[in-house]
Amino acid sequence: MNRKYSLKKNHDIKELLQKKQSVGNKYYVIYYDYIERKTPLIALSVSRKVGNAVERNYEKRVVREIIRPLLETIENYKMLIVIKDKSKELSYVEKEENINYLIKKMKTQKETINEKNLKQQNS
DSSP states (O other): OOGGGBOOOHHHHHHHHHHTOEEEOSSEEEEEEEOSOSSOEEEEEEOGGGOSHHHHHHHHHHHHHHHGGGTTTTTTEEEEEEEOGGGGGSOHHHHHHHHHHHHHHHHHHHHHHHHHHHHHHHO
16 A cells, blocks of 8 residues: 555554444444545554554455455545454455445435435524
């Protein structure tokens, strides 16, 4: 994943967490927000429960590799992907399915929020 896609600033990550828009399951949580920018901004976080540094870095590399082909489909989002301890148990294909599912869920939630806002504006 290229550097232009990384979300690095601590205040940006805290802002994402305060907005409390998230989707998740027992393996991953994605906190997200819509931004007026073509390229997505992504940060990864791995709990210390996941093991030693080697295992945590491996999990981050795998998630980056899963996200890389999806970057074009997740434009206009900034997101924090939290990798939970149980994700170690999954195979690569299962990890890919879980992340794809959460990204689709994130997009549908955003669409329903936009529809609700349009209805409120028209009322």
